Amino acid sequence: MKGLKFSAASQAAQALGWIDPVTKAVVPPIHMASTYQRDEDNAYSSGRVYARADNPTFDQAEATLAALEGGAKALIFSSGMSAASACFLALAPGDHVVVPKVMYWALRNWLATFATHWGLEVDFVDAEINDALAAAVQPGRTKLVWLETPANPTWGVSDIAAAAEIAHKAGALLGVDSTVATPVLTRPLEFGADIVMHSATKYLNGHSDIIAGALVTAREDAYWTRLRTIRAQLGTILGQTEAWLLMRGMRTLFPRVQWACRSAQSMAERFADHPMVADVLYPGLPSFAGHAVAARQMKGGFGGMLSIRVKGGERAAIATAARVELWKRATSLGGVESLIEHRASIEGPGTPCPPDLLRLSVGVEDGNDLYDDLDQALRRAHNA
Structure with missing residues (x-):
């Protein structure tokens, strides 16, 4: 130009x-x-x-x-x-x-x-x-x-x-x-x-x-x-x-990333107080260890990726992923569709990934729908 x-x-x-x-x-x-x-x-x-x-x-x-x-x-x-x-x-x-x-x-x-x-x-x-x-x-x-x-x-x-x-x-x-x-x-x-x-x-x-x-x-x-x-x-x-x-x-990179950032930030804040979530890993949370550095070098948002650690350990995490309806259980990230994955299962022996961790790639769906779906999955897994 x-x-x-x-x-x-x-x-x-x-x-x-x-x-x-x-x-x-x-x-x-x-x-x-x-x-x-x-x-x-x-x-x-x-x-x-x-x-x-x-x-x-x-x-x-x-x-x-x-x-x-x-x-x-x-x-x-x-x-x-x-x-x-x-x-x-x-x-x-x-x-x-x-x-x-x-x-x-x-x-x-x-x-x-x-x-x-x-x-x-x-x-x-x-x-x-x-x-x-x-x-x-x-x-x-x-x-x-x-x-x-x-x-x-x-x-x-x-x-x-x-x-x-x-x-x-x-x-x-x-x-x-x-x-x-x-x-x-x-x-x-x-x-x-x-x-x-x-x-x-x-x-x-x-x-x-x-x-x-x-x-x-x-x-x-x-x-x-x-x-x-x-x-x-x-x-x-x-x-x-x-x-x-x-x-x-x-050509659609900016609106996709910006939308995902907004949804991920909201989701991280809401899951931080969820009774079935032990921890939320997301640079946009002030409590996150790397937040200060992220705020300095990430402009306009903190990304569309976050992870949650599920109370109840590995079994509860896998059970949660099994009960989602809108999220897709698949490897990868950054697409328009939101993906959920029990990452330790993919990486196998020697992984530094905690066994209770679910990796979330937030897409461009309605953020409230994504939260509601994962919330019901956590509750159903907990009550199973």
């Missing part, structure tokens, strides 16, 4: 205002081609060689996401896992990384198994405590510090600015998984992060119909070049149709 300075919400809604130059369509086409013709002089004046490296359908989604995060460039990947793992594969065997104890379980498991066997030295720390993070970083050896904030599924909040200072002082990069916050609430690059990762399957797409991932960089440097190379050489690119659907979903 040119001329006036428009808000991020307007930029997202119009996908930067791009218009197809050939047809003048306000919705971009899907480019299905897997290869591109050379010029008569054997050059590629289009700048494109083969679709494993990129595709024109990626351009608008990547440009829009880079603008929303305030970054230099973005890359979309075939999944959140492929985007996140690329950040570690871009390092060298023997490099040291510091990651949170509480984080997306699949990435945590990959780091504890494949990454260590491949040669990375991985330290899991309480990344919500700055002193613990600083103690784990080894100047000259640590190459990447990784945060997830808010952290799935207990929603602890890490101080991005403090972590950036710690990482950069030691000569390391800072990567932030900002899937839950989204650029609607937090822009980690503004707090000193070098790389932002999203499981774009979640809020960016918002409709539970694709698997996708994304990275955004503060600058185009040698590390970013390695990330581009990894995506091309490993073939972890997004399909053309999925890229188009991702862009479509991002």
Whole structure:
């Protein structure tokens, strides 16, 4: 968009205002081609060689996401896992990384198994405590510090600015998984992060119909070049149709996230006094340990994710999930439909997730309906 300075919400809604130059369509086409013709002089004046490296359908989604995060460039990947793992594969065997104890379980498991066997030295720390993070970083050896904030599924909040200072002082990069916050609430690059990762399957797409991932960089440097190379050489690119659907979903990102934030905040406050709930984990509650940091780096809301710990333990939690009617019992988050999950059952042995915890992804349904449904499920489970 040119001329006036428009808000991020307007930029997202119009996908930067791009218009197809050939047809003048306000919705971009899907480019299905897997290869591109050379010029008569054997050059590629289009700048494109083969679709494993990129595709024109990626351009608008990547440009829009880079603008929303305030970054230099973005890359979309075939999944959140492929985007996140690329950040570690871009390092060298023997490099040291510091990651949170509480984080997306699949990435945590990959780091504890494949990454260590491949040669990375991985330290899991309480990344919500700055002193613990600083103690784990080894100047000259640590190459990447990784945060997830808010952290799935207990929603602890890490101080991005403090972590950036710690990482950069030691000569390391800072990567932030900002899937839950989204650029609607937090822009980690503004707090000193070098790389932002999203499981774009979640809020960016918002409709539970694709698997996708994304990275955004503060600058185009040698590390970013390695990330581009990894995506091309490993073939972890997004399909053309999925890229188009991702862009479509991002156009409604702001109203979806804002609605979910309002409902989640109200629900957290109401469940805090519920007789069948032992604890509510949500950054928007003043009693929550990470609230002060969240209030400083999350603008406009505290996210659509919260967890409740059910009185009666694991059995009561599972029984509650079995009795919901509007909520859907399913893995994932960030979609228009509200999801409930007994997370410890998914993560299995070794999980740091309490067995009495139910993870809630608040969608765009009526917030009162969502509360009433979970309230009746808690009461029926308690009386069973």
